[in-house]
Amino acid sequence: MKKFIIMLLFSALLLFLIPMHTQAATNQTKIILDGQELVLPNSVEVVNVRNNIMIPIRVVAENLEFNVNWDQKTQNVHIQQGSNAISLTVGKEEALVENNTVMLNIAPQMIKNTVVVPLRFVSEEMGLSVGWNNKDKIVTLSSNTSLPSEPSNGSEIEATTNIVHDINYANNQLIVSLDHEVTPVITTLQNPERIVVDFPSTNLGNMGQALSGGTMGRLDTSGSPNITDIRYSLFKNDPAQVRIVIELNNVSSVNYEQQTIAGNFILDLSMVNDPTPATPVSSGKKIVVIDPGHGGSDPGTISFTKKPEKIFALALGLKVQALLQKESGIEVIMTRETDIYPTRSERVKLANDLKADVFVSIHGNSVTAAPQITGTETYYYQRESSKELANLIHKRLIKAMGLADRGVKNGNYQVIRETEMAAALLEVGFLSNKSDEEAMMSETNQIKAAQAIVDGIKEYLKLEDSE
Numbered sequence: 162m163k164k165f166i167i168m169l170l171f172s173a174l175l176l177f178l179i180p181m182h183t184q185a186a187t188n189q190t191k192i193i194l195d196g197q198e199l200v201l202p203n204s205v206e207v208v209n210v211r212n213n214i215m216i217p218i219r220v221v222a223e224n225l226e227f228n229v230n231w232d233q234k235t236q237n238v239h240i241q242q243g244s245n246a247i248s249l250t251v252g253k254e255e256a257l258v259e260n261n262t263v264m265l266n267i268a269p270q271m272i273k274n275t276v277v278v279p280l281r282f283v284s285e286e287m288g289l290s291v292g293w294n295n296k297d298k299i300v301t302l303s304s305n306t307s308l309p310s311e312p313s314n315g316s317e318i319e320a321t322t323n324i325v326h327d328i329n330y331a332n333n334q335l336i337v338s339l340d341h342e343v344t345p346v347i348t349t350l351q352n353p354e355r356i357v358v359d360f361p362s363t364n365l366g367n368m369g370q371a372l373s374g375g376t377m378g379r380l381d382t383s384g385s386p387n388i389t390d391i392r393y394s395l396f397k398n399d400p401a402q403v404r405i406v407i408e409l410n411n412v413s414s415v416n417y418e419q420q421t422i423a424g425n426f427i428l429d430l431s432m433v434n435d436p437t438p439a440t441p442v443s444s445g446k447k448i449v450v451i452d453p454g455h456g457g458s459d460p461g462t463i464s465f466t467k468k469p470e471k472i473f474a475l476a477l478g479l480k481v482q483a484l485l486q487k488e489s490g491i492e493v494i495m496t497r498e499t500d501i502y503p504t505r506s507e508r509v510k511l512a513n514d515l516k517a518d519v520f521v522s523i524h525g526n527s528v529t530a531a532p533q534i535t536g537t538e539t540y541y542y543q544r545e546s547s548k549e550l551a552n553l554i555h556k557r558l559i560k561a562m563g564l565a566d567r568g569v570k571n572g573n574y575q576v577i578r579e580t581e582m583a584a585a586l587l588e589v590g591f592l593s594n595k596s597d598e599e600a601m602m603s604e605t606n607q608i609k610a611a612q613a614i615v616d617g618i619k620e621y622l623k624l625e626d627s628e
């Protein structure tokens with residue numbers, strides 16, 4: 162395999178890669194690395210594809226100063242920085258990180274003869290943390306590399322930057338999904354009454370929901386008469402700090418309860434909203450918890466081509482999440498959005514504490530000893546509501562996947578047994594079967610399956626199409 166060393170041949174290669182008719186206007190998107198704006202060459206376009214910021218590999222090499230090798234023949238991009246190494250291929254959602262296969266949100270693409278790669282993935286794998294301000298189109302990267310210092314008196318502070326993936330408000334609860342557990346600093350202020358929640362060493366991720374009003378985002382609190390406003394922002398840079406402000410209206414005392422489950426920080430504000438118990442209010446939004454099975458240290462089963470189930474479960478789960486986020490009547494909460502392992506009890510507790518309406522766990526089946534076994538199975542546990550949900554999703558999943566119908570079954574699995582709402586566990590197909598695996602790993606099928614799951618959930622919740 163012949164590799165071109167970008168550092169040497171990059172300029173030559175660029176002659177072919179530079180799009181000939183880029184817009185005369187300069188780039189709208191700014192990239193700020195450690196407080197310094199990167200000066201991108203005029204010809205370089207940063208593009209946003211389905212909420213993923215894609216940057217040309219030229220920016221990766223020249224501006225971020227990572228070592229980049231591009232192999233034209235195999236369309237492979239190898240990026241290295243210190244001990245971090247990733248390998249990406251144009252058109253493939255699978256990437257290699259230190260020889261482990263991981264699934265990308267979006268495959269590298271060839272756009273106008275330029276290879277573009279997902280900025281978030283590349284940056285995070287190279288040890289940078291990433292923030293995105295949608296309004297002003299600003300990407301914030303921070304390296305967090307503290308200056309090498311003399312051994313001090315042992316009072317060094319670990320500065321790992323956490324990422325907020327999602328901020329939701331439903332059923333009187335503020336739910337903040339984070340990369341790692343972090344204890345926020347909560348203060349209350351008066352005139353007007355406010356609860357201020359500060360997450361130290363934390364940055365805003367690309368949350369799929371556009372920030373409005375400068376660097377600030379707002380949540381819909383229309384169902385909560387005692388909450389005037391919930392807004393969030395990247396309050397400080399360097400070190401990053403995310404601030405959420407809950408503005409209250411007409412309350413005699415400010416009460417709340419906090420807890421953290423599976424990386425989700427939950428602030429229960431029901432006491433704030435209860436002074437008028439005679440008129441129970443709800444935002445009218447249904448809470449749907451999507452649970453991509455396994456993750457982190459738990460790979461799940463290993464497929465015919467030796468890929469872990471956790472990758473499939475997350476790839477499909479994130480597609481379901483993206484579709485559900487477009488539904489105005491649904492608040493979607495994920496048990497995981499990255500390759501981490503929340504315990505089954507944590508997943509159950511999250512859904513139960515949120516008083517979710519629907520819980521869907523995503524898995525792939527396996528019988529290694531009988532690789533000929535194929536088909537889709539859907540499980541519920543006893544409850545009628547769960548059985549109905551399972552049936553509604555299953556019949557669509559059969560059509561979407563085109564695999565054998567192995568039926569809807571009662572199954573004694575913890576996540577559907579101990580959850581208290583309509584809960585279904587999907588075994589989308591058999592990863593131990595060659596053609597099932599192919600079907601399950603296909604991007605097209607995953608999109609169809611995600612739509613099938615969403616349509617089943619919507620029918621169960623009796624929600625009309627919102628678009």
Ligand SMILES: [Zn+2]
Pocket residue numbers: 454455461462470523524525
């Ligand atoms: Zn599983």
